[in-house]
């Protein structure tokens with residue numbers, strides 16, 4: 001074989017070798033690298049998931065979490081709602097434990113507040129309040145259906161405070177922008193005025209002023225409230241009825257009475273919704289327990305009360 005032929009053959013072989021090596025690199029190494037990257041990613045997501053599950057579990061133990069089930073009786077307006085007291089931020093635990101300074105000679109003031117009504121349970125709640133001669137506060141949403149008209153009016157007629165809790169109660173809508181929030185607020189304020197003749201100036205933010213779902217800075221919304229002369233009020237005692245798990249009425253009673261005992265001004269979070277029968281069941285014992293406490297009064301929310309707010313803005 002001539003020398004040049006031999007050289008050509010060698011160079012063909014070596015270029016084939018290079019091709020094979022390149023092929024190996026592309027065909028084997030790249031998939032391996034991708035697998036490693038994906039494995040790292042999955043591992044990281046798994047850790048995040050575990051952490052979130054632990055958070056949810058600990059909050060469920062406190063009875064302060066769970067998306068609210070749609071109220072079957074009000075399916076038209078309640079779809080997609082979430083309960084207040086649903087928090088995903090551990091830094092917010094402090095408002096539950098922070099105790100109000102005891103004030104010598106002053107009576108303890110307790111405010112029972114019912115969110116999310118009116119509902120098929122509103123009349124039952126009003127009946128119990130009437131029976132015990134207790135005035136409370138209802139943070140209502142906008143439900144234009146005929147059957148709710150009388151409930152809004154009854155709340156007012158029986159001396160309870162009518163507060164606002166957004167018209168739609170849909171977090172993704174009301175917290176989408178400052179304009180959307182303001183529009184929803186004014187729609188509810190007008191609606192309540194037309195229905196009851198009351199120009200409400202109390203507000204409870206869906207999810208509270210400490211909610212972590214708003215895309216708008218809550219300080220902006222709090223400042224807007226101040227401009228509009230609307231007081232927003234959160235709570236420092238969670239009954240635990242925000243959960244959509246089966247909860248015993250006695251647990252709600254215990255949560256409320258223990259919580260109230262820690263505060264000189266106690267604002268109690270309860271719910272007025274069709275699926276919250278335990279709240280109605282617990283209410284008589286809650287009232288009796290509070291009425292049995294020394295130097296303690298049950299009051300409706302008013303202008304001169306000490307506001308309990310999770311998010312404070314500079315006055």
Ligand SMILES: [Zn+2]
Nearest residue numbers: 084115116206
């Ligand atoms: Zn609510």
